[in-house]
Amino acid sequence: MDLQLRGRTALVLGATRGLGLACAEALAAEGVRVLLNGRDAEHGRATAARLPDAQFVGGDVARDGDRRAILDAATRLGSPDIVVTNAGGPPAGLFEETDLSMWRAAFETNIAGPLELVRALLPAMRQRGFGRVLNITSFVAKELYPNMSLSNSVRVGLTGAMGALAREVAHEGITVNGLLPGLMDTGALQRVIRDRMQRTGASEQAVRDAMASSVPARRLGTAADFGPLCAFLASPLAGYITGQNICIDGGLTKNVV
């Protein structure tokens, strides 16, 4: 299927590893010019060099000044048709272990970053009559997960804000959707696995096996499972799909809809 994405431009935040990179790769494979973001500049530049038509912009989405630098780079690229919001995700932990500085950091990274960047990019999308906003959040937006106080909260918050935006811009050719990873074998899950090993004393293999067996597909997901949906939802073919939050989770999330 030709996704009709050739010649489009995308800003993919948190795109130098894991699920963000999977999205950048899937878009690049469809002929999209991609601007990749991450904090580690050396790794980011090397990653961009491996993609067909990609550039790197360094910056922490939690920081105001860095967000401005990311936007400047996006404007130089010609203002993106597609923006994928992403970052590393807040640490695992119980509610009582989570102090206010951690809540503030999670808010800046996983809510304020996406909101500020998307808000700044909307006028150009509106002018063009085409825009795609894709937010990488988490399955916990649909079904709470234990020991994930911060993630459970910030995912729900961003989903609410983006759900409102989706309905406000739907008539302008702009769609806004959530990509909700389940238990994917990339950096964020590896950090959760380490946390569980420390709390329970279980081996890495035991934690992995328990996680995999909790998934109806009987395996953890991979980055390769994740990118294709991003490319499809970014395409003109998906123009009537908006305000949705789609799990890529092997059946993990047990919601009726």
Ligand SMILES: NC(=O)c1ccc[n+]([C@@H]2O[C@H](COP(=O)([O-])OP(=O)(O)OC[C@H]3O[C@@H](n4cnc5c(N)ncnc54)[C@H](OP(=O)(O)O)[C@@H]3O)[C@@H](O)[C@H]2O)c1
């Ligand atoms: N993997 C899972 O099973 C799973 C499940 C549910 C939800 N999620 C969520 O999905 C998202 C992606 O997860 P992942 O496993 O792909 O993570 P990952 O492998 O750790 O990759 C995170 C990417 O984001 C960049 N990044 C991190 N913090 C950033 C920041 N503040 N500003 C800019 N870039 C930043 C990282 O590069 P630098 O370090 O160089 O900045 C890297 O490129 C996370 O929010 C995670 O919580 C993942």
